[in-house]
Amino acid sequence: MTDAPAAYDTTAIEAKWQAAWDEAELFRADRSEAPKYYVLEMFPYPSGRIHIGHVRNYTMGDVIARYKSSCGFNVLHPMGWDAFGMPAENAAMAFGGHPKDWTYDNIAVMRGQMKPLGLSIDWSREFATCDPEYYGQQQALFLDMLEAGLVYRKPAIVNWDPVDMTVLANEQVIDGKGWRSGAEVERKELTQWAFAISDMAEDLLAGLETLDKWPDKVRLMQENWIGRSRGLQMTFPLSAPTHGTDGIEVYTTRPDTLRGASFIAIAPEHPLARALAADDPDLAAFAVDVRKGGTTEEALEKAEKRGFDTGLTVDNPLGGTLPVWVANFVLMDYGTGAIFGCPAHDQRDLDFARKYDLPVTDTFVAVSDGHPVGDVAFVPPKTEAVRWLNHPLDLDVATGQHAIDATIDWAEAEGIGTGRVQYRLRDWGLSRQRYWGCPIPVVHCDDCGVVPERKENLPVRLPDDVTFDVPGNPLDRHPTWRDVACPACGKPARRETDTMDTFVDSSWYFARFTAPRAETPTDHDEADYWMNVDQYIGGVEHAILHLLYSRFFARAMGRTGHLPQGTEEPFNALFTQGMVTHAIYQTRDAKGRPVYHLPEEVDLDTKTVKATGETFEIIPSAKMSKSKKNVVDPMDIIASYGADTARWFVLSDSPPERDVEWTAAGAEATHKHLRRVHRLATDIARADRAPNAADADLAKAAARAIHEVTEGIEGFAFNKSVAKLYEFTATLHKSDAGADARRDAMRTLAQLMAPMTPHLAEEIWALMGGEGFVARAPWPKADPALLQDDSVTLPVQVNGKRRSEITVPKDMPKPEIEAMVLADDAVQRILDGAAPKKLIVVPGRIVNVVA
């Protein structure tokens, strides 16, 4: 800092411009005549402090928001807090205090950390989902959805901790045991509220086709998740009816393999299995035993396949009988809770058959080398032709898909079963046995049953006087809150003590932002103007659940009159940014359970924990998570280098959609560059040099920079825009052009940097005598004439290997290029007098000589 006027004082510069933007209310979004643009990043969970992933995510959104604003759009860019959830209750249990205080304190801290980033956010629209004004409107939505038949009650399976006597979240089940008690978790059935999302499966599937600005991978993941399949529903008659049942109804997606069926398997929760267990202690014990463990699909799929032979048999319509087993891998939730096992063509069934010595019958074999199945099931793609053995329709060579369709037709004609479309998508269970969530606004009355709370009584507020000293839901043991008069008959009744899944909160916040203070969930005119979200940005970890639920809610809100038509798909464009990952430093406690350490708590040179000297294990590249203590605090960077450095840093180097492993190195180098730009600007502001021949070259470089930086922003390739800006800065730095030309170029550089480093850009803009805010200056346009080059350099390959290059006029005709290539020294040397077999000229790109 030898040159005082050139000092790049980030603290002063950034505070000055943030105050100026606030003063001018630059980012307030009001309806206007201009075309609107709604950019939204997934709102954060108030975990305590912002981390570098937030900075990356919100900076990306800000680049888009500022860029679109420069392009003349009326931009809406709001921010809020996904504020209900388990961590607040966990904190209350661990450290005392109240979830509400914990949450609002965290929000205050995080808002205070985000504001210095200089994001172009309309903070006047801010809300938290735990604000009664928000969740009260959510309760109103719930009541309307209840009336519209979109919500209902049904039995659902939960993780039950038999020691703490409480329901556990999946992440609280570790290796099948409760995280606090260590007790073996059981699967327990409770009556739960559910949204009828599967009724909309077909529409949600069809809607994916219209989302052409969504990543293909997200659409594919949702398609697979919804999982439409057409199969056969059929009943196998019991050889001897028992327990009031004369047959077992089965749903199969592979009716074509009926010939290879060797057993029937039913879920332990299947009505027949329950009836049998009532008078068979062994089966009852088996059912209890396989109920141990968590409820995740992963746990169920990976669990050892176990079965119990009921001794019953059913008749196979193709002749013979099949034994009936109770099996742990059959799910009551999917299909009919009963399957027929075809071991030859399903690995799970094969493992089961081998274990219990059941027959394995091939239904089809490969066309080329048809040998019978051993220990690996033969499961070719349905589109692949195979050779059929003893198919009821005498098929010979046909694809699986053809056989499925033909078999369904045959089965319907024979009266064996019915073709049926089935979805993998299940209804969305929304009940949570927790305090810190949106209360479900209904009352249970002995006489009237489930009675909706009256809308004028909303919000049903969470009581503040609760404690977390014992496990379980405090609402359940809060008599003055829980015990109320029935809204219908006035007799003593009980409030519903379940609260809503926090996914509900985040499934409509985008709509609420269009009118965050409205007395109804939405305001028609505001929603009509601002919806849809033009660009939504979030992590790929939300590709299925959050995004699918939001699509469902947009439809449900349309049906209940809370959103206008055309908002069924609320997010026009989606960008899934990668996560910021960081190594985890882990040791283990006396019981062998993992203990995590913050980056600042460890010594990387000796690989030991500073405080204890224990050697730690490094788990590389894990998703940042507060509980794993591998979060990085961006406030350090902002404090020492300023927000523009932090912003520029998270945009550079790594492609936005890819995960980035955070390392501290590089922030300083980023800062050096910005300091260089600042110094260059002060030099140029003072420079005095006559126009000259270099002016034209600089103008050309500026045009190319405009073109490529714009392309980078439009294509969500901010790292490429940043690279181009580095290059243009170097060109400008070295340019001998006159003072006016350099000032023009510097102004362009400031504009191009403005979405990324807005404070520095304003400073330079002012220094260059720019009018008003650079944030309000129209986005620069490149003169197409300056983007053209007169000549082009073509690499010359021989047999695909680069051997030389030629520089030719842009429009040189092919024959002349060919002649030049053949005359080239390197080409002649390699051809060694022989004539080329072929000459490929790709105009403007490359020449390849085939020798």
Next chain:
RNA sequence: GCGGGUGUGGUGGAAUGGUAGACACAUCAGACUUAAAAUCUGAAGGGCUUCGCCCGUGCGGGUUCGAGUCCCGCCGCCCGUACCA
């Protein structure tokens, strides 16, 4: 287990089927300086018999005049797997 991604120098990464390594970081050398820092200039994938050649984009095959890119089969890592948000 299943579904979806991803893999390129010491590091982050660039490359509509057309010159692999742009742009940076770190490194090294030089300039300036009494010296250091800062700043500026330059070098650099690996190798060799260096006016040039060979090898090289996780591994093994294939298509093509030409493959990091397309196809087939593996391996590693990441995300999701319905009560983490």
